[in-house]
Amino acid sequence: MIVQERPAWTMNGFVAITVLLAFAGVNVYLLTLTKFTPMAVIFLIFLVIAGVILPSGFTVVQPNQAKVLTLFGRYVGTVRDSGFFLTVPLTDKKTVSLKVRNFNSAKLKVNDAEGSPIEIAAVIVFRVVDSAKAHFEVDQYETFVEIQSETALRHVASRYPYDNFTEGSYSLRGHTEEISLELKRDLQERLSVAGVEVMEARLTHLAYATEIASAMLQRQQASAIVFARQKIVEGAVSMVQAALEQIEAQGLVLDEERRAMMVNNLLVAIVSDHAAQPVINAGSLY
Numbered sequence: 001m002i003v004q005e006r007p008a009w010t011m012n013g014f015v016a017i018t019v020l021l022a023f024a025g026v027n028v029y030l031l032t033l034t035k036f037t038p039m040a041v042i043f044l045i046f047l048v049i050a051g052v053i054l055p056s057g058f059t060v061v062q063p064n065q066a067k068v069l070t071l072f073g074r075y076v077g078t079v080r081d082s083g084f085f086l087t088v089p090l091t092d093k094k095t096v097s098l099k100v101r102n103f104n105s106a107k108l109k110v111n112d113a114e115g116s117p118i119e120i121a122a123v124i125v126f127r128v129v130d131s132a133k134a135h136f137e138v139d140q141y142e143t144f145v146e147i148q149s150e151t152a153l154r155h156v157a158s159r160y161p162y163d164n165f166t167e168g169s170y171s172l173r174g175h176t177e178e179i180s181l182e183l184k185r186d187l188q189e190r191l192s193v194a195g196v197e198v199m200e201a202r203l204t205h206l207a208y209a210t211e212i213a214s215a216m217l218q219r220q221q222a223s224a225i226v227f228a229r230q231k232i233v234e235g236a237v238s239m240v241q242a243a244l245e246q247i248e249a250q251g252l253v254l255d256e257e258r259r260a261m262m263v264n265n266l267l268v269a270i271v272s273d274h275a276a277q278p279v280i281n282a283g284s285l286y
Helices: 013-031 038-057 131-136 141-157 176-194 210-249 256-271
Strands: 010-012 058-061 065-071 074-079 083-087 092-097 101-104 108-111 117-128 196-208
Touching: 010 013, 013 038, 013 058, 013 083, 038 058, 038 083, 058 065, 065 131, 074 131, 092 131, 101 141, 108 141, 117 141, 117 176, 131 176, 141 176, 176 196, 210 256
Parallel strands: none
Antiparallel strands: 010 083, 058 083, 065 074, 065 092, 101 117, 108 117, 117 196
16 A cells, blocks of 8 residues: 555644643642542643653654654654644654755666667756655665666666667757656656656766777767768759759750750769869860
């Protein structure tokens, strides 16, 4: 059975002290009586028991803290409001911090979706939103957050390649915002059992592993060159097609040989890495 947080009974501590002092005054008065009636004896015993038990219910709650109360092994509620209170007597009171905290993961070595070893690290911003779950459902929720954060980071990193030049697909280096959001969602699912809210998850380190960094850099550069060349060729073909359409729209008719030569010259001029050198044709194509 999952334990969920619920408010515990509380009373202002200063009011409770005033009541206890009043009980003590009544006790002193009853002790001064020379003759005790049965009702006075019963009332005196009640006041003595109350004076002994009630002080165990006093507790001080600091800002951004919660007190989880258990009575003889049973959860009776949580005190979230800061201040001085009288709550259920004889309870065991455990403090749970509600402050926002950071967890910086170590640099993890993981294989990405392509099997390449990479180093990755992240920072997780979290806080406890259900003190009962944090205290009862997991053993040491801080350690639980650390282990689950590294597990989620490994899981997300293994689903995507380090780099990808294909349009419409995600990569760890090129889509850090999307990867961070997925890491946050994955981690929230894992930590909900501990009553923890993940406020933010961000990658803080991403690099190829040292042993393959040089080779992967060359591969990355080659992939970038191929991708850039593909874009240049696509653009050049579109420009040549547009130029031919404009020529034909103006009424100039080119035969197949002249058309092929124009396409060849335009493509060479656009795609070439060097500036095109003009050549004057003094003869005839035929």
